[in-house]
Amino acid sequence: MELLRTPIFGIFFSLILYTIGQYAFKKSKGFFLLQPLFFAMVAGIIILWLMALIMKIPVQTLYTQAYKPGGDLIFWFLNPATIAFAVPLYKKNDVIKKYWREIISSLIIGMIVSLTTIVAISKFVGLSTASMASMLPQAATTAIALPIAKSIGGNTAVTAMACILNAVIIYALGKKLVTFFHLDKSDIGVGLGLGTSGHTVGAAFALELGELQGAMAAIAVVVIGLVVDLVIPIFSYIIGLGG
Numbered sequence: 001m002e003l004l005r006t007p008i009f010g011i012f013f014s015l016i017l018y019t020i021g022q023y024a025f026k027k028s029k030g031f032f033l034l035q036p037l038f039f040a041m042v043a044g045i046i047i048l049w050l051m052a053l054i055m056k057i058p059v060q061t062l063y064t065q066a067y068k069p070g071g072d073l074i075f076w077f078l079n080p081a082t083i084a085f086a087v088p089l090y091k092k093n094d095v096i097k098k099y100w101r102e103i104i105s106s107l108i109i110g111m112i113v114s115l116t117t118i119v120a121i122s123k124f125v126g127l128s129t130a131s132m133a134s135m136l137p138q139a140a141t142t143a144i145a146l147p148i149a150k151s152i153g154g155n156t157a158v159t160a161m162a163c164i165l166n167a168v169i170i171y172a173l174g175k176k177l178v179t180f181f182h183l184d185k186s187d188i189g190v191g192l193g194l195g196t197s198g199h200t201v202g203a204a205f206a207l208e209l210g211e212l213q214g215a216m217a218a219i220a221v222v223v224i225g226l227v228v229d230l231v232i233p234i235f236s237y238i239i240g241l242g243g
Helices: 007-027 036-055 059-076 078-083 086-091 093-125 129-139 142-151 156-180 187-209 211-238
Strands: none
Touching: 007 036, 007 059, 036 059, 036 156, 059 078, 086 211, 093 129, 093 187, 093 211, 129 142, 129 156, 129 211, 142 156, 142 211, 156 187, 187 211
16 A cells, blocks of 8 residues: 555554543543553554455564554654653742752662662573663663664663563552652652653653642652663663673
8 A cells, every 4th residue: 555655654653542542541430451652552562463464464564564654653753752851840949959969869869779680680580681771771762772782782672671661560559659659748759759760651640749749749840761872882881782
């Protein structure tokens, strides 16, 4: 079909599945497996596989020739969307000026704990160096994590899955995790926690809780992104992954 040879297919394919996911997520009253981002990803994989089966062509061919041109256009918008988090950050700059030491130090410590935990678990379960390289950047939002993973020899598909799963888990269990870790006593702590662990989806969830929480989550997304961008290539080289 001629439609499959244009970016229109990939764009509308993604939008339709995401819209269906939103509707299903709302109707299910927040069932985490129907979180729109996760639903669209899983449903998209299944549908593309079925289409390739019916058309008797390799799935990889269908993906690269039909879906990827439109998918790349959607991915391009992730960068300006991430930069848009500077808006709530600017609105709460007075809080940032007051608590900047606590904010920066807590995020950096969290980042160090995340990296060491990933390396320890990866070695314990016997993951390959490529798999470890794929997992390391997942602390950052997808737009930042994917090119970093590629630069250090990781598989971007695995990185994307890790980032999305982080977001899905935080969106689904965010309130329970906030209560469990007693972050509900501090709006700043709630925002930083959700933004650090859930990336842009976590930040969106934090914004639902309040403007201050959303601003802190935006700070977490931006700062963690910068730290990952600067630290991961060096860290990966130190532990022998190259970069």
